[in-house]
Amino acid sequence: MTTPSDFETPNVPTWCPGCGNFGMWRALRTAYAELGIPTEALAVVWGIGCHGNGADFTRTQGFHALHGRALPVATGLHLANPELTVVVEMGDGDAFGIGLGHFAHSCRRNLDMTAITHDNQVYGLTTGQASPTTAQGVHTPSTPGGVLEQPVNTVGLAIAEGATFVARGFSDDVEHLTGLMKEAISHRGFAVLDVFQPCVTWNKLNTHAWFRERVYKLEESGWDATDRQAAMALTMSSLSDMSCSPEACRVPIGVIYREEGRPTYADGLPQLTGPLWRQALGPRDITKAVAQQS
Amino acid sequence: MIGGQAGFGIKAAGRTLARCFAQGGLHTFDLTEYPSLIRGGHNSYQVRVSPTPIHCHVTPLDVLVALNTETVERHSQGLVDGGAIVYDPKTTSVASLADPARFCIVAAPLDDIVAAAGGQRIMRNVAALGAVLGLTGYPLEFLTASLRAQFAHKAPEVAELNVTIAAKGHEYGAAAGCPFPVRLAPTPDAPPQILVDGNEAIGLGALAAGVGMYCAYPMTPASSLLHFMASHDREYGVVVKHTEDEIAAMNMVIGAAFGGARAMCATAGGGFSLMVEGLGLAGVSESAIVCGVFTRPGPATGLPTWTEQSDLRFVLHAAQGEFPRVILAPGDRADAFELTWKAFNLADQLQTPVILLGDSYLSDNRESLPPFDLSKVTIDRGKLLTEGDVASRPEALDDAGLYLRYKVTEDGVSTRALPGVKGASQLVNSYEHDEYGWGAQGEEPANRTAQNEKRMRKLELARKLAPQPARFGCDAERADISIVCFGSTKGPVLEAVEWLATEGIRACVMQIVTLWPFPADAVAAFMDRSTRTMVVEGNYTGQLEGLIRQECLRTFDWRINRYDGRPFSPEQVFETVKEVVSDDHAK
Numbered sequence: 001m002t003t004p005s006d007f008e009t010p011n012v013p014t015w016c017p018g019c020g021n022f023g024m025w026r027a028l029r030t031a032y033a034e035l036g037i038p039t040e041a042l043a044v045v046w047g048i049g050c051h052g053n054g055a056d057f058t059r060t061q062g063f064h065a066l067h068g069r070a071l072p073v074a075t076g077l078h079l080a081n082p083e084l085t086v087v088v089e090m091g092d093g094d095a096f097g098i099g100l101g102h103f104a105h106s107c108r109r110n111l112d113m114t115a116i117t118h119d120n121q122v123y124g125l126t127t128g129q130a131s132p133t134t135a136q137g138v139h140t141p142s143t144p145g146g147v148l149e150q151p152v153n154t155v156g157l158a159i160a161e162g163a164t165f166v167a168r169g170f171s172d173d174v175e176h177l178t179g180l181m182k183e184a185i186s187h188r189g190f191a192v193l194d195v196f197q198p199c200v201t202w203n204k205l206n207t208h209a210w211f212r213e214r215v216y217k218l219e220e221s222g223w224d225a226t227d228r229q230a231a232m233a234l235t236m237s238s239l240s241d242m243s244c245s246p247e248a249c250r251v252p253i254g255v256i257y258r259e260e261g262r263p264t265y266a267d268g269l270p271q272l273t274g275p276l277w278r279q280a281l282g283p284r285d286i287t288k289a290v291a292q293q294s
Numbered sequence: 295m296i297g298g299q300a301g302f303g304i305k306a307a308g309r310t311l312a313r314c315f316a317q318g319g320l321h322t323f324d325l326t327e328y329p330s331l332i333r334g335g336h337n338s339y340q341v342r343v344s345p346t347p348i349h350c351h352v353t354p355l356d357v358l359v360a361l362n363t364e365t366v367e368r369h370s371q372g373l374v375d376g377g378a379i380v381y382d383p384k385t386t387s388v389a390s391l392a393d394p395a396r397f398c399i400v401a402a403p404l405d406d407i408v409a410a411a412g413g414q415r416i417m418r419n420v421a422a423l424g425a426v427l428g429l430t431g432y433p434l435e436f437l438t439a440s441l442r443a444q445f446a447h448k449a450p451e452v453a454e455l456n457v458t459i460a461a462k463g464h465e466y467g468a469a470a471g472c473p474f475p476v477r478l479a480p481t482p483d484a485p486p487q488i489l490v491d492g493n494e495a496i497g498l499g500a501l502a503a504g505v506g507m508y509c510a511y512p513m514t515p516a517s518s519l520l521h522f523m524a525s526h527d528r529e530y531g532v533v534v535k536h537t538e539d540e541i542a543a544m545n546m547v548i549g550a551a552f553g554g555a556r557a558m559c560a561t562a563g564g565g566f567s568l569m570v571e572g573l574g575l576a577g578v579s580e581s582a583i584v585c586g587v588f589t590r591p592g593p594a595t596g597l598p599t600w601t602e603q604s605d606l607r608f609v610l611h612a613a614q615g616e617f618p619r620v621i622l623a624p625g626d627r628a629d630a631f632e633l634t635w636k637a638f639n640l641a642d643q644l645q646t647p648v649i650l651l652g653d654s655y656l657s658d659n660r661e662s663l664p665p666f667d668l669s670k671v672t673i674d675r676g677k678l679l680t681e682g683d684v685a686s687r688p689e690a691l692d693d694a695g696l697y698l699r700y701k702v703t704e705d706g707v708s709t710r711a712l713p714g715v716k717g718a719s720q721l722v723n724s725y726e727h728d729e730y731g732w733g734a735q736g737e738e739p740a741n742r743t744a745q746n747e748k749r750m751r752k753l754e755l756a757r758k759l760a761p762q763p764a765r766f767g768c769d770a771e772r773a774d775i776s777i778v779c780f781g782s783t784k785g786p787v788l789e790a791v792e793w794l795a796t797e798g799i800r801a802c803v804m805q806i807v808t809l810w811p812f813p814a815d816a817v818a819a820f821m822d823r824s825t826r827t828m829v830v831e832g833n834y835t836g837q838l839e840g841l842i843r844q845e846c847l848r849t850f851d852w853r854i855n856r857y858d859g860r861p862f863s864p865e866q867v868f869e870t871v872k873e874v875v876s877d878d879h880a881k
Contacts, residue, residue: 011734043713045549048724055721056732061713062721063552064733065545066575072542076549076557077713079533080507084553084713105538271531277554277680277712279531280504280638283671289498289526290665293488294317 004029006039011056018208020120020197023171025054028087028116030174031181032060043084045074047099049091050125050199051118068098071106071115078113081275082266086113087185093123096132096152107161107190109265114184114191119154120199121206121242128202135242138205151242154194155256156235159228164189164259166231168252170215171197172208176253183255189264196253206242213246218254231257296422297338297369298361300331307419308339309660310444312489314427314436315343316662319484323785324491324660325351325861330514330598336364345481349626349792350785351659353863356476357429359422361404363387373397378474380425380467382418398472400429407462413455420456421463428467430478434460488665492656492782495627495666496560496586497522499634501530502671506555509535509543514598515657516560516588540565544572544585551581552722554680554712556638560586560650563605564595570612573647577617579722580700580708580749582641582676584634589653591859600859601654603781603832606841609649610810618706618752620644620760621810623651625784630656631666633761633807640759643676644752645707651809653832655861656782679711684718687711698729702744706751753811760808763816767791769823773802774875776824778817778850780806780838783830783862790867799875806838818846826874828852830867 007029015021032042044060046052048067055064061084065073070088078086095103095117106115122140123129129142133154137146158166165187169177177195184191196215198208224230234256237249266272296311298304305326312322323342329335342351355372358365360381367390370379375396381388382404388394402425404418411417423437437460445453490498497519500508510520520536527534533550537543543559550557561569566587576583587609591602609621620640624630630652637648679687684697690709692698699720701708708729711718721731726742728735735741766788770776779787784805791801804820806813821827821842829839829850834857842848852874856862 009730009732011732014734039719040714040716043553053733055723056734059719061719062731063549063579064721064723064725065548066571066724069541069545069572069575072537072545073549073552075535075542076507076509076546076551076555077553078549079535079546080550080553080555080557081712081714101538102542105542269533271528272533273531275554275680275712275714276506276531276533276550276556279506280556280673280675282504282673283502283635283668284504284530285668286498286501286530287668289501289530290488290668293490293494293498294313294486 002033002036002038004033007032007059009057009059013057014053015050016201018200019050020171020199021051021054021118023174023177024118024195024197025057027174027177027181030178031185035182035185037085041084042087043077044087044089045070045077047090047094049094049118051089051091054089068094069102070094071099071102074113075106075111078111079266079272082272083275085185088113088115090115090117092117092119092121092131092133096154100132100152104157104161107158107163107192110162110164110190110262112188112190112264112266114193116181116184117154117194118197119194120197120203122199122203124199124202133242135205137243153235155192156232158192159232159235159257163192164262165191165255166257167193167255169193169195170211170253171195172212176217180255189262211251214249214251215253216250218252218256223254225255225258228257228259295338295340295355295357295369296359296361297336297365300328300335300337301333302337302361303416303419304337304339307423308341310437310440311423311426312341312660312662313440314432315341315478316487316489317436318432318480320345320478320481321348322489322662323348323351326658328599336368338365338369343478349789350864353865357426359426360386361418361422366390376475378429378470380422380429398470398474400425400467400470402463402466404463408459411455411458411462413459417456417459420459424460424463425467428464429470429474430476432478433480434464485664487662489660489662490627491518491658491660492624492627492630492652493519494522495630496634496650498666499631500558500638501526501532502668503635503638504556504673505532505558505638507533507535507547507550507557509537509546509559510561511537511540511543511565513562513565515590515654516562516565516586518657519560519586540568541572544569545575547583548572548576548579548581551583552713558584558586560588562588562590563592563608566605566609566612574613574615574617575724576647577613577619577749578615578724578726580645581647582645583647584637584641584650585647586650586652588657589651591857597859599654601832601861602857602859603653603783604837604857606651606780606809606837609651617749618644618646618756619810620646620648620756620808621651622648622761622807623781623809624656625781625805626656627661628663629807635671636761639672639674640756642678643674643707643759644756645676645710646752651781653782677707677709679709679715681715683716684711696730699731700727700729700745700748702729702748705755706748707755757811760811762807763813764805764807766803766805768800768802770802770820771823773800773825775826775828775871776802776804776820777828777830778804778806778838778842779830780809783832786862786864786867787830789864790871793864793868794871797872799872801871812841812845814845817842818848821846821848826851828854828871828874830854830862832856832862
């Protein structure tokens with residue numbers, strides 16, 4: 001039996017008071033404990049950003065990787081030992097800015113792992129610049145004239161590129177978020193969970209109150225998460241507009257799309273029968289491969 | 295040499311020819327030259343054959359198989375007097391020859407031979423190979439056997455069609471109406487040989503070492519290693535991933551190493567540029583990875599299919615900050631096999647990145663060799679705990695029994711417990727970190743100093759473990775000249791040294807195998823014992839020369855640099871050394 005405190009270290013969180021990361025951290029520890037994953041079998045890979053400071057606070061098999069490169073590190077780890085449960089935590093800059101290519105390709109591969117994005121529509125650790133999910137027109141130190149690009153449709157991108165579990169959560173609703181995390185981690189295939197977690201220091205637009213006024217739970221509206229076209233259409237509407245009024249848009253949270261049974265990347269690798277360290281217990285007999293060179 | 299347009303099957307034909315000779319016990323060395331194109335453009339494939347061991351290609355040509363007129367125009371000036379040109383008058387003109395009487399001109403109706411047999415036009419290569427063997431008096435049986443083996447997986451009638459065409463070509467070659475001085479015969483009872491290029495040798499070395507994951511993005515000249523690994527993945531239990539880019543390749547390999555796999559990536563300098571931040575991650579996270587960097591001339595896209603040795607300083611300094619790295623440079627295919635499996639041991643023993651520095655000349659070209667001695671391969675995974683309970687390694691725990699991934703040790707190496715080992719929760723970190731791996735206290739000056747010194751101490755261990763420079767030729771004190779080189783320049787230098795000996799010039803060679811940590815004492819001692827010193831390297835700025843000046847405070851009397859995209863030829867080294875040694879005012 002594991003408990004949430006099993007996943008804690010002596011380090012005290014350094015996030016700003018009121019940061020959405022606290023809710024995510026609580027939900028994650030609870031999800032890990034309720035899923036009963038032993039700490040030695042749970043591997044978490046972090047990118048770089050405020051979210052990544054969680055690496056110090058979380059007891060697990062952790063890897064605090066480079067900015068934007070958490071997914072490839074996690075991919076290598078997952079394929080090197082498919083017996084581990086692999087969770088990736090990234091910021092919105094990590095996943096949808098510098099690491100967007102890795103994100104799209106990871107979705108295509110349907111790797112059996114979970115990608116959780118801390119989506120606060122701003123760069124926190126580097127003091128408030130626009131992120132790839134910042135609304136158009138928002139003024140930041142790097143965009144004093146307002147953001148010119150439209151924000152990345154994060155969940156739409158995940159669905160389009162082939163992720164087989166795509167959900168959205170909100171860090172204020174820890175209980176709901178815990179449930180989503182458990183579903184995402186339990187899903188066999190590439191699970192994307194994009195979590196709204198307000199940045200109280202740098203984002204004065206998408207605040208706790210902003211989200212509370214807009215979010216609604218998909219499962220309460222009878223949403224059919226198996227319809228890929230409908231899921232795509234949903235992501236094309238209100239979800240990508242971060243500056244809309246509460247009347248103009250409602251922001252759905254919950255499981256947007258789910259597909260069971262699609263083969264994972266590892267399913268296509270019959271040679272992958274266990275941890276790859278077993279391939280190096282002694283010199284491999286390659287007599288045949290050498291003979292083929294004649 | 296066989297030459298023609300890209301798409302004519304030049305490389306396949308050349309490799310088949312080398313196989314015929316190698317299976318007959320002769321020694322071969324191939325030189326392939328090709329533009330960065332799939333169709334059109336000029337390709338050539340040169341096979342050097344010798345009854346005695348050889349080290350590299352040579353420049354003069356004895357036989358030129360010209361599948362188009364351009365081949366005659368480009369290469370006939372390389373033919374020796376009395377050399378042969380095999381061509382089809384229907385498709386190729388020899389009108390550009392200034393003095394045709396110098397050569398043995400073999401007009402073989404290659405297209406007609408193929409048409410008469412009912413074959414496809416690409417099979418004229420087979421007719422041409424038959425003609426070359428006929429011309430040199432070499433038996434046809436090796437070609438016949440090779441064709442049957444190559445086409446065994448296809449319809450047997452295709453194999454027999456090729457055999458018929460080869461036999462017809464052989465008749466034309468044997469009946470050439472001019473005397474051709476070069477006669478070749480199989481060596482009776484010769485020991486078996488293999489044919490490998492540098493990438494195949496590195497791939498075999500990695501397989502033997504138990505590589506679990508290989509990641510790469512295609513880039514000449516490393517692409518063929520990706521193909522080699524992919525073609526063996528299921529049979530040998532390797533996960534081979536063609537990634538979205540080189541950034542992903544490097545980071546996946548680091549993740550795989552964290553999981554316990556022996557993991558490797560390889561690329562050219564351009565791809566390595568993208569891997570650089572990841573290389574630093576491997577350094578600070580103490581990840582055991584092997585990275586191949588196979589140089590082609592840069593900067594940027596440069597000369598994609600040609601060769602150079604201009605990335606030595608790049609791999610030496612790549613990535614911000616300071617961390618220990620090992621750089622090994624194979625000089626030939628035997629080195630490539632041995633240094634690759636050793637690179638995996640070094641990476642595990644040191645828990646730090648090991649770079650295999652090669653180049654196109656090594657990667658692309660095959661040579662005949664005795665089969666690799668697999669009984670010499672050893673696996674040493676260093677301080678690694680793969681399974682069980684971390685409590686079995688008390689030296690890696692703090693007073694409370696918590697695992698210290700980055701425990702400060704005398705040799706700088708900490709016990710590495712894989713994810714999955716009971717009790718071994720850990721944080722592998724790109725930030726500076728404390729012994730637990732946590733970044734929170736990483737910035738404290740005392741901690742930073744301790745962790746930085748711990749990592750850098752691994753270089754002292756590397757000095758003990760990494761291969762020493764190799765010496766060839768003779769004793770430096772008695773030699774007329776001492777030559778220092780690294781990487782694939784070894785071949786042309788060793789060849790030249792053998793030729794120099796026949797003229798009474800004694801040359802001694804030091805090949806620097808481990809370029810980092812630099813074997814300063816051995817190199818300085820070698821240079822101090824020498825009468826004259828020369829450095830031979832394939833770059834403009836003298837990167838090895840500068841490194842030796844930096845590490846040994848020694849300068850060379852002479853240098854040869856080449857940076858036109860072509861490998862050194864033994865003739866170039868031979869002539870230059872002769873000139874230098876005969877000059878009384880050399881010093």
